[in-house]
Amino acid sequence: MxxxxxxxxxxxxxxxxxxxxxxxxxxxxxxxxxxxxxxxxxxxxxxxxxxxxxxxxxxxxxxxxxxxxxxxxxxxxxxxxxxxxxxxxxxxxxxxxxxxxxxxxxxxxxxxxxxxxxxxxxxxxxxxxxxxxxxxxxxxxxxxxxxxxxxxxxxxxxxxxxxxxxxxxxxxxxxxxxxxxxxxxxxxxxxxxxxxxxxxxxxxxxxxxxxxxxxxxxxxxxxxxxxxxxxxxxxxxxxxxxxxxxSLILPFDLENYHKDIKNQIKLFDKQYGLRLNKFNISLNNLAESIENLGKNVKNFNDRLNQIDKSKYHLVRQFNEQMKNFERSFLDVYYLETGSMHTLYAPSSMNKYVGNSFPGVVESIIKLDDSQSFSEDLIENIRVNLAILINSIQSASHTLKDPADFS
Ligand SMILES: [Zn+2]
Structure with a gap:
């Protein structure tokens, strides 16, 4: 040719x-x-x-x-x-x-x-x-x-x-x-x-x-x-x-976002859970952060349902929180993978399809590719997992009352 x-x-x-x-x-x-x-x-x-x-x-x-x-x-x-x-x-x-x-x-x-x-x-x-x-x-x-x-x-x-x-x-x-x-x-x-x-x-x-x-x-x-x-x-x-x-209130269904993350984590656990266990890496903190997100989504929706929708500053505040929700999942560290989203990103193998939890998945692939055991590569998985948990916690913070730093 x-x-x-x-x-x-x-x-x-x-x-x-x-x-x-x-x-x-x-x-x-x-x-x-x-x-x-x-x-x-x-x-x-x-x-x-x-x-x-x-x-x-x-x-x-x-x-x-x-x-x-x-x-x-x-x-x-x-x-x-x-x-x-x-x-x-x-x-x-x-x-x-x-x-x-x-x-x-x-x-x-x-x-x-x-x-x-x-x-x-x-x-x-x-x-x-x-x-x-x-x-x-x-x-x-x-x-x-x-x-x-x-x-x-x-x-x-x-x-x-x-x-x-x-x-x-x-x-x-x-x-x-x-x-x-x-x-x-x-x-x-x-x-x-x-x-x-x-x-x-x-x-x-x-x-x-x-x-x-x-x-x-x-x-x-x-x-x-x-x-x-x-x-x-x-x-x-x-x-x-x-x-x-x-729409006065943005038609964003945050409950479904939480449900989707829960489904992704089930698939992830099925595929990688046992192997991570072998390296003493537990997914308990990740599961806890997702559960916490569920509570904050519910709490946010309860408060949103009660606001006086004729008060523009309240409508704007809740819409802003929904707008910022997706931003919570970005982390600059992930630029190494060519993207910043910690939940969903193009796969390094095929850009047309996506990986869930890309940082953690890519760091597991790196370990697999190295064909030898390396403490650094395992530490890399831990770091990526910590970043993922932090981004899910950030999403919870985004949904709390803006003056709430608990
Ligand atoms: Zn095209």
């Missing part, structure tokens, strides 16, 4: 537009997708570019034709140079780092909007799962079913009781920098094909991914002939954006 590639310095362009929020212009609900492609890119990324354009068009129409203005600012972000290593989004986040880390509420990503028409599929930070469920319940799939019904039917979790939502976003698209460097909760979503189809079972994404066959004709004739999936996902993203920018 011959490969011809040139090494060149080229200018890139991010395109940013904003609907200014009426009450809290300094709080940002962000929606983005990349615009650059390897070849014609009708699926990756142009299917999602059409979604971004339509969502921005419809929300600005709503603003012009009615008295509607979002409470929070909405940012529409069209990235360049994603395929070259998430360069556009990363550069932009680095340029506005201080402003975004103080003010960002959420980032909604869409990259390949349509890989098929079989089912909706989402990866999302755990506090946003409930919102996606509510939004998809309110959007029709056909005369009988909502998008949610179809999602539950075709893409359920292991026990079939709930649609599958992956809390671990991994990397592979522009949401990575928002979650891993800023601690801003994210959603990444698409419509997918029937993945169990024997012929294409082991193909990542869709059969013509990143090839020069990604033309408009491919979408129109084969991938989404009636543009049904494209229209559906546009409605989901539009409505999710509107709700997040407009």
């Amino acid at each position: 011959s490969v011809f590639s040139e090494k060149k310095i080229k200018k890139i362009h991010n395109v940013i537009s904003v609907i200014r929020g009426e009450i809290e212009p300094d709080r940002y609900v962000m929606v983005g997708n990349h615009r650059d492609s390897w070849t014609f890119g009708s699926i990756d990324p142009s299917s999602a570019t059409s979604v971004l354009l339509e969502v921005s068009r419809s929300l600005s129409e709503l603003r012009k034709n009615s008295n509607w203005l979002p409470k929070r600012s909405i940012l529409f972000l069209s990235w360049d140079a994603e395929e070259y290593g998430l360069i556009g989004s990363t550069e932009w986040v680095e340029e506005f780092y201080k402003k975004l880390t103080a003010n960002g509420i959420v980032y909604i990503n869409c990259d390949n909007a349509v890989q098929g028409t079989f089912s909706y599929e989402a990866k999302a930070s755990p506090q946003l799962h409930k919102l996606l469920v509510e939004v998809t319940k309110n959007i029709r799939y056909d005369d009988k079913l909502s998008i949610f019904d179809r999602w539950l039917e075709n893409n359920p979790n292991e026990d079939g009781t709930w649609p599958k939502i992956n809390s671990n976003l991994g990397s592979g698209s522009d949401h990575a920098v928002f979650l891993q460097r800023l601690g801003i909760p994210c959603i990444d979503q698409k419509f997918v094909r029937y993945k169990k189809e024997e012929k294409f079972k082991n193909i990542f994404g869709y059969p013509l991914y990143h090839t020069s066959y990604e033309t408009f004709e491919l979408v129109e004739r084969y991938m989404d002939p009636e543009f049904f999936a494209l229209t559906s996902i546009t409605k989901v993203i539009g409505e999710t954006t509107r709700v997040l920018s407009d």
